[in-house]
Amino acid sequence: MSYLKGFLVTFRQIFQKRVTTPYPSQKRAKPERLHGRHVLGRYEDGMEKCIGCELCAGVCPANCIYVRGADNPIENPVSPGERYGFVYEINYLRCIHCDLCVEACPTGAITESKMFEFSFTNRNDAIYTREELLVDSESGKPKQLPWEDWREGEDLNTSGWLRATSPNGDASYEGQIAWSGDLGYGIRKAEIGQSDTETLEEEQ
């Protein structure tokens, strides 16, 4: 009879809510600030935000970003201003998704999506080039590469959303929008502030 005692644990669990999900066919919701694969944004007029300033490469603790700038072609400029990111490469075998590049970027060009499920069979494929990182020039959505597993909403909370609080944590800047719009998304809404408890409760 004692073996039935053992099944008792099992029977008790059967009627409880399941905590696991059948990954990868079904995925759990990701935290809003998850650091996934980077995207390079565009302004609403289609120009690239990246100006090739290399601050992301300078701040990167894993040394995984390689940027080179070049003179913007006068007839057909790539980005506003004199300089644009001529080479932009991120080596995902090195990247630790710390998000320091996003914080360093003066134009909000580089942000991180929620997508982190990608793998490679070749070390060269791990180096994402500018063409792969840039959002689509028509829709403004990240390019979805064959080996990446994109799900609904993983491209949403990028760009200005991530800089919704002032760098110093000054509460008086909460909710203030001081960033540019994104191709395909327009000006993104501000994140809910830490002290703005009313809206927080409403949303919940």
Next chain:
Amino acid sequence: MTDITSAETAVSITVDGKKVTAKPGELLIDACERNGTYIPRFCHHSRMQPVGMCRMCLVEIDTGRGPALQPSCMIECSNEMVVDTQSKKTIKAQEGVLEFLLINHPLDCPICDKGGECPLQDQTMAFGPGESRFIEEKRTYRKPIPVNENVFLDRERCVLCDRCTRFADQVAGDSLIHFIDRGNKTQVNTYPDQPFSSYFSGNTVQICPVGALTAAPFRFKARPWDLTEVESTSTFDSVGNRISVQESRDRVLRFTGVDSDSVNWGWLTDKERFIFEAYSNENRLSGPLTTNEVAEGSQKHAVATSWSEAYEKFVKAINETTPERIAVIGGSRLTNEAQYIWSKIAKGIIGTDNVDAQLDDGFSPEVLLSLNPSTIDKTCKPGGVIILLGADPKEELGALYLRLRHAILQDQCKLIELTPTKTGLSQLATHSIRVPPGKTLEAVKALSGEPSELEDDILKELTKVQKIIKNNDSISVLLGRTSLAETSSIVEEGAIKLQEYLPKASFLPLLRRGNINGAIDMGLSPGLLPGRCDLEEGSDKLQNYWPTCPTHKGFKTKEMFEAATDGQIDVLILLAADPIMDFPDSQLVQEALDRIETVIAVDIFATDSVLQADIVLAAATATEIEGSFTNLEGRISPIRKSVTPPGTARPDWMIALDLVQYLVPNLGPSTFKELCEEISLVSGIHKDFDFSKVEQIDKEGVVLNRGKNKTQTSLIKIPKQKANSFRLVVTRSMYDKGVLSAHSSALKGLAPGSRIKANPKDMEKLGITSDSTVRLIGLKGEIQTRLTPDPETTRGTIHALWNQDGPDIRKLIDSSLPVNDLKIEKI
């Protein structure tokens, strides 16, 4: 520059409560910095006059009348001065100045080339208020405007510090950029439609304290934190300027000047600054080449080969002939170490003395060795007299020109010019005398009071010069080639005569080519062995290290080519020499190359001469090797490796060491260290110098004590100029068709082109205008051209620039004549 003076003259001041000593007349900002207190500044530059434009260096100074804010870059230290650099008032003033400067300064640091090494950025972080109260719109200008081919000006970023304009005006003497407009609209700009065409414009980029001036070759190439730098020596000309070589991802991206007290004071010419582009040019030779054997009559062409095969072919060519039928030309691009080992191969292993590093554009080494040596500092000694016997320092040795200019303008030096053409220094000369070409010796004779055949007005001037020379005991002579269309003996004889007349005078030879002085020291000259000794004197010392040694003096370059046309030379080794381009008499070179059986070239580019070579050994260049450089003073300074050479190209010393092994197996040296030791052992002048520790030498370098030899020269007879003939004067200009300039995109378009000039009075007499085409007829050839009237050109002469686009002036030069006289025919 005075040293820290003795206790009586030194000034005692108090800086932040600490007693320090200053030199009399020293500016407070410099005295504080020397004693460890940095006062922020933008306009102050220790190599230029103070102006007090930026007000950043305001500090509280008390000279007995109570503390007051004063700009420390304008105040000379006085005794008992009390300075407070940390007081509340000082800090408030400095914060105020910075906030004020940033009102109109755009915050485009992320795309600014200066961002990361910007004094405005750094000092805002260190001394700034942290926040700005300015919320209005900033002043805007059109983003960068080119002020010349290589420099961009972004007026938005300018903080009006006056550094670039002061540099252009005071240091370079090309005041082509200025402040224009008034008040809020004050801006730096060029004159309308007139570019900032100065040979030294790149220096303004280096001293700009913000990103207002940027250099086109570096524009957006990398950020300053990408760069790895090593301190090296510019091998481009013989001044041996100290430079910082900055590299990112194995590519040299920038040269900047290093402030060396005794050499270049931080300045560089644009040519030296931007020449690095040539080094990373994709057309560099990246491996050995050899010509394949083809059927008789068809064109031979170069194919890639392996190093061992190239070496074997080299040895075969050498062994198939006798030593006296082998010639070696060039070697001034090489480091001292490579020069020694090539000298050993040529003279000690092959046994030929037909070795010459000069392409008939310099001086005979015997003459150079017999003159009192000098240094740049000695030449520029305050209050001294400088006699210029030839060559225009502005066109040939730019950094030296800036030092001379400073000596004349600030240090009361007197310049006496005895040249056939006007030079860049003529305006500053106390006496600028146009000596007719070929008459240098006559001018020196007149100077020493001997009878001479010069015209009366020149003689009158020379008597005035005599007085200046008599009353001065610091006399230096700058010795350069007055013209490439005449023999070097003309100036040599003048120099020897001058030394007899002024035994105390010292001489600075203006040989232009890179490490030419090292080449002479290492024996790459006929009749010389390493250590500047002659064949007899040196052979004892060398017998333990060199298997053989030539006994008879060999040919000079010109004589080698003449011998080759007679079929006396079988093998010619070109050590980074391009005689087709650089030897004055191009026809002689072509005839010679056609007759020589095997031409071997060690070079970095496929120059015209390399294209005719049978074996080509690809060499590494100055940013890719370790070694040392000897400048025109005999100052040794290090050359440091920064990047890797292209393909399998190898350093010259490595090629030479390999060849030693192929020629005589097991003969030393076999490593770089052994090579360094061997030089110190065999060369008298290098015996106290350790080449293996050359990288430890500081930026001032080490001046060799080279002594001097005795010499005799036989006077050459200069033919009298015939009536109605014109004497040809050919001089160099800063930019020409040289192979490095041609491969550097920044310098390619700067050559002025050949402007053949004549005196308008002569032209009038012949009935020629600037529109009429004339035929210039020399002994060997003729060219058709137009003449440019120029009142500065001496009557009876034709002045042309060397190595330019347009009619080939070398067709008129016959190097067997002491001077070349031309006839002009109207068409």
